[in-house]
Amino acid sequence: MALVVQKYGGTSVGTTDRIKNVASRIIKTYEAGNEVVVVVSAMSGETNKLVALADAMCDIPDNREYDVVVATGEQVTIGLLAMHLKSLGYNAKSYQGWQVPIKTDSTFSKARIESIDDTKIRADLKAGSIIIVAGFQGVDKDGNVTTLGRGGSDTSAVALAAALKADVCEIYTDVDGIYTTDPNICKDATKVDKISYDEMLELASLGAKVLQLRSVEFAKKYSVDIHVRSSLNENTGTIVTREDKDMEGILVSGVAYDKNEAKIAVLGVPDKPGIAARLLTPLSDAAIPVDMIVQNVSHDGLTDLTFTVTKADLKKALQITNEAAKEIDAKEIVTKEDIAKVSIVGLGMRSHSGVATRMFSALSKNNINIAMISTSEIKISVVIDEKYTELAVRILHEEFGLAG
């Protein structure tokens, strides 16, 4: 007997019929002798509807009240799923975040899970119940409802799996697992059987939207094995797990891309110590995340500083940067939105040199110009013209032998 945590996303519970399908899968796992804890998202479209209502009430909704509204989406799903299981004769019980409780900090809309009290769930599991928990939500120390941000249900599932010391955390989605790249771009993209937390973290943050970044951080911290798989078939998906010897043999595990960033270049800045801080601190004060940062070598005492933000933040970031640029006597500010970030990720890079060179050559051979470069121990990202995104992904996928 194993303890299995399963998470079903919005598409998997998008209609009452799909919720019934999910129930069948849960029953199969339960009947096989497992203890089952299920985490569900809101029915697809519901969260957007709730957000639209909030937007109709005011320009910038109060965060506490926004969470009160959007948390209802998951609450509906848990009730519907639990009542269906009960109507089929199974013991099932729904839990909202505050009922578990899943304790979070008070950062409404982006709350972080602090602790999970598993007493009630354990007692119900022992009594033979199937547990249905609302994803995406928790409760802070003052009894306010909080939500974990888009995709937060993944984190709810992994955190529950950690708290319950579950044998596995299955994340059901509409794809078969993690692919070497986007199959919509590369027909020969292949499913990865096993991938390390660190590689998954890089891929998640690079725009491969299968898992929420924080859920992978959580899984790594508590060594929770995540099984990403399809809710439409019985295929084995991808296991996200601790790094092992085999994984290091693979130079590059995947190619990711992200069209969601924009570039801001501050040109002709007098090259003095502290200019990067003076430019970027106001942005972090305004809670605008900056991704890639490049500072060119100085010519004639002037230097250029280029960085990327999400397209959604561009307008606000530009406004802030304009002010900061005046203070440091920058000559000009240039922005560019039609860019893309293309990245390769692999544990093997750590022990093999020359991966970056191979990447740059492959792109240059195909006349794709590189505007920015950023690297980590297991990742190399480049910024290129947006129109070359698909081409670059295909080139790199082939260059590093990822085709099926």
Add this chain to the structure above:
Amino acid sequence: MALVVQKYGGTSVGTTDRIKNVASRIIKTYEAGNEVVVVVSAMSGETNKLVALADAMCDIPDNREYDVVVATGEQVTIGLLAMHLKSLGYNAKSYQGWQVPIKTDSTFSKARIESIDDTKIRADLKAGSIIIVAGFQGVDKDGNVTTLGRGGSDTSAVALAAALKADVCEIYTDVDGIYTTDPNICKDATKVDKISYDEMLELASLGAKVLQLRSVEFAKKYSVDIHVRSSLNENTGTIVTREDKDMEGILVSGVAYDKNEAKIAVLGVPDKPGIAARLLTPLSDAAIPVDMIVQNVSHDGLTDLTFTVTKADLKKALQITNEAAKEIDAKEIVTKEDIAKVSIVGLGMRSHSGVATRMFSALSKNNINIAMISTSEIKISVVIDEKYTELAVRILHEEFGLAG
């Protein structure tokens, strides 16, 4: 400075624009120097949508999970209203039932309020906040979400007013108050300025659907003045309050009708002690409320027993009655659905005789046949053919001088 509890029903908060109108009214009350606690229902139509989802999941939804689903309707409204008030610069805070907490028993879908802890709300009121509470919902001793049944938000409001010792409980609706009868039937129906709890209880239970019955019971028990008024204008509505000397002078305060009942007649029953109990106990065991009961005088050792149930319960009630009738050797069972109950209510009846005679004569003069009669201290009800309902109401409204 007064403490005002205001309740807004589903129609008053039916769209985001209407919620904004409600906010204006709340602000007006707050700016006049009052402490304001607001109870809201789900946006009109939302509860029906949630019920439809539950119905799609199973034939008879589990009560606990049903409450989890339908309680979301009110949760959305409190969040939207609170965020709008905050965006206008007012301190506002939403409360779900469990957050107050409003403690109920565990009768899911028809829970009864047991106690309200006013500590948190009092503290927030003191800090200048406008309090927005989800109507219709509470929490039981085990931390399960419960709901109070249709119209339960009225009861939430009155119970909060009692707990907070509010100066008044304003129930906002889409009519101007309590009328002497349904203005759709009688063009000259008039608004009643003041009515006693007992009269309102009779009217509420007789199908004048302005207030939930239990809310009036609660108001009577804790002497809470209810002000029923329109959310569309500033008119004074009807005050539901303790009985006073003036009220006794009025013979009949209102004429009510109810087309929602059906009649079951059990004919040719051997007239022995205990037959009524043997017929009716199985119905009460099945939680089917029986309203009017009439047993005719016995002829040749045989008697007839007639009673009414709601049309919704008819099928089930008939099945149960068929079995019970066999056991007591009844000859025949006859049902009739096209009936209506028409009633007059008034404190004055207690001290004036002849009211019943006047009622029966007025109906008979117009050739309306009376099938059943039932009376209480302050009410006389008759069952007639459904097609005469409107005529009977108009006749009685005129007979007792209720026209404007």
